[in-house]
Amino acid sequence: MDDDLITMDDMTNEEIVSLLKDAERLLPVAHGLEYLPLLQGKLLANMFFEPSTRTRMSFETAMKRLGGDVVNLGDVNSSSAVKGETLYDTMRMVDGYCDIAALRHPRQGAAQYAADACAIPIMNGGDGAGHHPTQTLLDLFTIQQAHGHLEGLTVALIGDLRYGRTVHSLSHALARFDCNLIFISPAQLAMPVDIVSDLIAAGANITETEDLYGSVPDADVIYMTRIQKERFPDEDEYMKVAGIYKLTAADLSGAKGEMIVMHPLPRLNEISSDVDETRHARYFEQAFNGVVARMALMCRLLGVAIPSGDV
Amino acid sequence: MSAGEMRRVTAINNGTVIDHVPAGSALTVLRMLGISGDRSSPISLVMNVPSSKHGRKDIIKVEDRELTQDELDRLALIAPKASVAIIRSYSVAEKREVSIGAELVNIASCTFSNCITINPREPQDHRLRVVNSDPLELRCRYCGRPQEMDELIDNLL
Ligand SMILES: [Zn+2]
Numbered sequence: 001m002d003d004d005l006i007t008m009d010d011m012t013n014e015e016i017v018s019l020l021k022d023a024e025r026l027l028p029v030a031h032g033l034e035y036l037p038l039l040q041g042k043l044l045a046n047m048f049f050e051p052s053t054r055t056r057m058s059f060e061t062a063m064k065r066l067g068g069d070v071v072n073l074g075d076v077n078s079s080s081a082v083k084g085e086t087l088y089d090t091m092r093m094v095d096g097y098c099d100i101a102a103l104r105h106p107r108q109g110a111a112q113y114a115a116d117a118c119a120i121p122i123m124n125g126g127d128g129a130g131h132h133p134t135q136t137l138l139d140l141f142t143i144q145q146a147h148g149h150l151e152g153l154t155v156a157l158i159g160d161l162r163y164g165r166t167v168h169s170l171s172h173a174l175a176r177f178d179c180n181l182i183f184i185s186p187a188q189l190a191m192p193v194d195i196v197s198d199l200i201a202a203g204a205n206i207t208e209t210e211d212l213y214g215s216v217p218d219a220d221v222i223y224m225t226r227i228q229k230e231r232f233p234d235e236d237e238y239m240k241v242a243g244i245y246k247l248t249a250a251d252l253s254g255a256k257g258e259m260i261v262m263h264p265l266p267r268l269n270e271i272s273s274d275v276d277e278t279r280h281a282r283y284f285e286q287a288f289n290g291v292v293a294r295m296a297l298m299c300r301l302l303g304v305a306i307p308s309g310d311v
Numbered sequence: 312m313s314a315g316e317m318r319r320v321t322a323i324n325n326g327t328v329i330d331h332v333p334a335g336s337a338l339t340v341l342r343m344l345g346i347s348g349d350r351s352s353p354i355s356l357v358m359n360v361p362s363s364k365h366g367r368k369d370i371i372k373v374e375d376r377e378l379t380q381d382e383l384d385r386l387a388l389i390a391p392k393a394s395v396a397i398i399r400s401y402s403v404a405e406k407r408e409v410s411i412g413a414e415l416v417n418i419a420s421c422t423f424s425n426c427i428t429i430n431p432r433e434p435q436d437h438r439l440r441v442v443n444s445d446p447l448e449l450r451c452r453y454c455g456r457p458q459e460m461d462e463l464i465d466n467l468l
Contacts, residue, residue: 007455086433107427109453116435128425130454 003301004115004122007131008173016140016173017150022296022306023141023289030065030292037067038304045098046072047090047114048125049105054265054287055125055134059102062294071098091117100302102134102294103127121301123294129165135264136169138293142286143221146260150177156215158184158245159225159270161191166264167225168195175204182207182215186241189227212245217254222247222280224263224270249274262286326352326374328396329386334359336389337369343385343418343467346373365392380407385418387411388463391447414452415439421451422462428453437468 004010011019028034044063048056060070087110094101095118103111108128115122126132144150155174157167161183171181171191181204183191190208199206209215216222224247232238246269247261260282263271267283275281299306332340337356341347346354352375362368377397386393386409397405420437421428428437428451438452449458 084432086430087427088434105427106425107429107454108423108425109421109427109451109455112453113427113433113435127427128454 004111004124005133005297005301006111006115006122006124008133008136008169010133013176016137019137019293019296019300020141020144022299023137023292024145025306025308026292026295030062030288030295032065035067036307038299038306039063039066039068039302042066042068042100042298042302043098044068044070044298045094045101046070047094047101047103047105048073049087049103049110052104052126055104055290056102058287058290059123059125059134059294062291062298065291066295066298068099068298087113088117094118095120100298123297123301126165129163131169132165133169134290134294134297135166136173137297138286138290139166139170139223139262139264140173141289141293142260142262142282145285145289146258146282147220150174150179152178152180153220154180154182154218155221155223156182156184156212156219157191157223157225158212160189160227160231161185161225162189163228163231164225167191167223170223171195171199171204172202175199175202178203178205180205180207182209182219184209184212184215184245186210186244188237189231189241212247213251216251216259217256219259220256222255222259222261224261224267226263226266226268226270243269245270246272247275248272249278252278252280255280322401323355323372323374323398324401326372326376326398327378328398329371329373329378329390330368330394330396331362331364331392332369332371332390333392334367334369337371339389339464339467340369340371340386340393343389344378344382346376350376352376378407380410383407383409384412387415387447388418388460388467391445411441411444411447413441415441415449417468419458419463419466419468421454421456422458422466423451423454423456426451426454426456439463 029036046056046059063070091114100121102123102125103114104125105127108130110127111124124131124133161167229238259280261280263283265287337358355372357370359367383395391409393409395407396403416436416438439449440452442448442450
């Protein structure tokens with residue numbers, strides 16, 4: 001593995017599987033049941049050039065649970081980036097201060113650009129409409145945790161498949177593990193054709209439909225996403241598709257027992273709260289899994305081996 | 312170049328002859344090479360001559376200047392099949408071809424409007440990865456977007 005994580009293409013399937021094993025091992029550490037200060041003395045730079053409280057907190061928690069410390073870029077509105085400092089200059093400074101950095105930036109390509117400027121490992125925490133690989137890692141971990149493997153699963157992705165980079169990255173990753181993908185969306189939010197053709201070229205088995213409820217019995221994973229108002233030119237267009245997919249506990253009566261419902265959160269109204277009480281709901285664990293996935297990733301990028309569970 | 316084609320342009324004493332430039336792109340090639348009309352030595356262009364290899368082509372002769380391999384490689388974007396002769400005392404002293412490496416560095420900037428490299432103050436090299444060399448397919452090293460050739464010509468550096 002490269003010493004940065006910019007896109008999922010930086011990792012082989014074997015490296016992904018191995019990292020997910022490390023994440024599993026770190027669960028009790030993330031829960032605070034075991035103290036394992038593997039990264040004591042290490043400093044993480046949280047460089048969030050656009051706000052994303054959840055992702056920033058997840059990186060911060062991961063570092064602190066492993067005994068390391070964190071410095072934050074600070075409020076984007078008052079920091080030097082907005083006052084005109086280049087990303088290059090900012091990252092060269094951070095390169096001297098810290099041991100590893102997580103970066104989120106409104107411009108696409110920012111993470112690779114920072115990685116080229118820095119000697120320390122860079123973790124892409126989202127660059128414009130580009131990549132968000134740690135989200136993909138935590139999604140894969142959640143799926144693997146529920147099913148014990150990734151290969152050959154049937155995963156239904158629902159909602160905004162056109163603009164959602166989360167579902168794009170996840171689809172690419174699942175295609176590498178020979179999953180069957182069901183894309184469910186209104187026509188105007190369908191998965192972009194170039195991504196579909198890339199996935200088919202990679203050997204993915206793809207079904208496209210507008211029917212969520214008929215797909216429930218086949219699915220091993222139902223991955224819901226929210227449909228955002230700001231994607232639409234006007235209120236009328238939005239209202240046509242808003243709330244088109246709303247999953248309730250009753251809709252899941254025909255589902256496989258071990259099927260899980262995921263969502264990158266925050267949700268609007270696409271998963272009703274009665275699903276929370278079913279055995280299928282996995283979105284809160286999924287959010288928490290971001291911590292273990294990022295713990296495992298930071299150990300990997302900093303070259304720190306994780307001791308086995310019986311320490 | 313056949314003898315007949317050669318006669319279309321005056322022979323030069325010293326300099327560089329660039330042959331097999333795609334028809335109509337000679338002026339763009341000069342611009343990419345940073346050669347302008349205000350230099351003291353002559354530049355000759357022949358445009359739209361019939362070519363034995365591919366339809367029609369342009370030929371450029373630049374007197375009193377020997378283009379380096381690095382300069383020639385800048386032509387990968389618009390004239391990847393150009394062949395180049397360095398002329399000394401009216402005869403061909405060296406032949407060179409355009410070579411395409413793994414990346415085009417500082418030849419053109421990414422055309423995607425939200426790419427990090429759009430900020431002109433960002434100092435690192437502009438890098439376009441060569442995904443395929445024939446036909447030429449390029450992606451920005453940073454944002455990963457595929458580049459449209461006609462848009463890229465407007466972004467030459
Ligand atoms: Zn770019």
